Amino acid sequence: MNTVVITGCTVADGRAATGADPVPDAGILVRGERIVDVGRREDVLAAAGSVPGEVTHLDLGGAYVTPGLVNMHTHLSLSLPGTAGDQVKDMNPHELALYMADGARRTLDCGVTTVRCVAEKDHADFALRRAIEAGRVPGPRIFTAGRALVCTGGHGHEGTDTLECDGADGLRRGVRSQIKAGADLIKVMISGGIAGRHESIDTPQLFADEMAAVIETAHAWGRKVTAHAGPAAVIAQAVALGLDCVEHGYQLTPEVAAQMAARGTALVPTLLVTRCKEFFDELGVPEWMQCRSLNAGPEHLESFATAVAAGVEVLLGSDMPPFWGFEGTNATVRELEHMAEVIGPARALYAATLGPARWLRAEADIGTVEPGRYADLVAMDEDPLASASAYRGVRWVMKGGQVVRSERKAP
Missing domain, CATH: 3.20.20.140 (Metal-dependent hydrolases)
Structure with a gap:
């Protein structure tokens, strides 16, 4: 089972519509298809250290990450x-x-x-x-x-x-x-x-x-x-x-x-x-x-x-x-x-x-960046909570823990 720790990002999702704050300088720990931990980068890195086997580190260079x-x-x-x-x-x-x-x-x-x-x-x-x-x-x-x-x-x-x-x-x-x-x-x-x-x-x-x-x-x-x-x-x-x-x-x-x-x-x-x-x-x-x-x-x-x-x-x-x-x-x-x-x-x-x-009655699997959900994630350089047009700049996509699109941050 592959393990990936994602850093260099701010995490935001639809819960912001009800007052939940985004998580700056965040980390996301993914094991297999699903998210197992989300939070401050230091805490997630510590959690990743206790996971058996090889851990892949992905730094998104300051991107905003939301659910797919x-x-x-x-x-x-x-x-x-x-x-x-x-x-x-x-x-x-x-x-x-x-x-x-x-x-x-x-x-x-x-x-x-x-x-x-x-x-x-x-x-x-x-x-x-x-x-x-x-x-x-x-x-x-x-x-x-x-x-x-x-x-x-x-x-x-x-x-x-x-x-x-x-x-x-x-x-x-x-x-x-x-x-x-x-x-x-x-x-x-x-x-x-x-x-x-x-x-x-x-x-x-x-x-x-x-x-x-x-x-x-x-x-x-x-x-x-x-x-x-x-x-x-x-x-x-x-x-x-x-x-x-x-x-x-x-x-x-x-x-x-x-x-x-x-x-x-x-x-x-x-x-x-x-x-x-x-x-x-x-x-x-x-x-x-x-x-x-x-x-x-x-x-x-x-x-x-x-x-x-x-x-x-x-x-x-x-x-x-x-x-x-x-x-x-x-x-x-x-x-x-x-x-x-x-x-x-x-x-x-x-x-x-x-x-x-x-x-869709699928909120236990998709729709937020939370432990237990599928690691279906997208990353962009602009803040989607400031403008929906941020999604014009999607440069990284993960589905079920597998990266399916990855581009460098725009200079």
């Missing part, structure tokens, strides 16, 4: 309308698996050590997760919904990343089919969205008995449910039925946001999807979709601010592939910057680490 980022809205097989999306749709299963594995590697390299996949093609996400866990390919920890559930002709029905279901019985079978495949959670489309040509953002797509069937069945099997949803009325109906999370939430009202906060329903706002013309142009996304997306931007941002003001738990999720180069950084960091403009950097750090870990 958690991206809660990921599609590694994304194929939007347009030329680039058509190329992904045309991939055979072998090509798709390699394409997604490359995306997983890139995701880990930019400091995202955990993802929540919320609709992937052909169940390739399960094979990718097994390959990553076996150490055959590099990539983040994967929590996945498998294929998202959608009504016949509903949002996203065109791809193999969704499963068309109708009626309460059909949706119950859909939930069970994804759990059978290995899903950690269930994703359901309950309204229209940006990428559907023959729908609008506020088109309702499930009846109440269908929503109830999804939520009741998933909860019976111990799985949470997240829903692609735009309009307030549809979201209110699902929240009343026990929905655990809303994706996008383009058109929230103060009343519905208050309902979400009272019920503990989280929001993954995916602010990038209504302010990413550069990305759309790169993918050849058609004009009708670009107009729908960009025109929804002001209300989308207002909706997010409304949720924050109501006390809704907000979590980081980019929708755009986590690693995608965008506006001078990657999509994950750019999303985090947008969120931080409203919630501030400390709360943004929480929304990117500990908050997602708690939603």
Whole structure:
């Protein structure tokens, strides 16, 4: 079992949002995959001296260390309308698996050590997760919904990343089919969205008995449910039925946001999807979709601010592939910057680490720099509690005690 002691760093994590101070001149002791000690450098070095066997010392040269980022809205097989999306749709299963594995590697390299996949093609996400866990390919920890559930002709029905279901019985079978495949959670489309040509953002797509069937069945099997949803009325109906999370939430009202906060329903706002013309142009996304997306931007941002003001738990999720180069950084960091403009950097750090870990029921393993957690860590030279843009400078990444990216400190 390898033992590593990390020094030359200040440790900060999402607990800062509730008043916990960062630890300057810190040390982190890692044994195998997990952290065994964190604290003052002298104390950790003393603890390392009592560990049997060889100890590797890593000095990060004054960096700030945080937990690895958690991206809660990921599609590694994304194929939007347009030329680039058509190329992904045309991939055979072998090509798709390699394409997604490359995306997983890139995701880990930019400091995202955990993802929540919320609709992937052909169940390739399960094979990718097994390959990553076996150490055959590099990539983040994967929590996945498998294929998202959608009504016949509903949002996203065109791809193999969704499963068309109708009626309460059909949706119950859909939930069970994804759990059978290995899903950690269930994703359901309950309204229209940006990428559907023959729908609008506020088109309702499930009846109440269908929503109830999804939520009741998933909860019976111990799985949470997240829903692609735009309009307030549809979201209110699902929240009343026990929905655990809303994706996008383009058109929230103060009343519905208050309902979400009272019920503990989280929001993954995916602010990038209504302010990413550069990305759309790169993918050849058609004009009708670009107009729908960009025109929804002001209300989308207002909706997010409304949720924050109501006390809704907000979590980081980019929708755009986590690693995608965008506006001078990657999509994950750019999303985090947008969120931080409203919630501030400390709360943004929480929304990117500990908050997602708690939603995933994985806080015993990820989300903080504490003994017992996986050594999933990132380092940068600027202070992330001063600005979320510090993550633009990630230069070192560790996952499960193994360094997967290491660059020298910038002169």
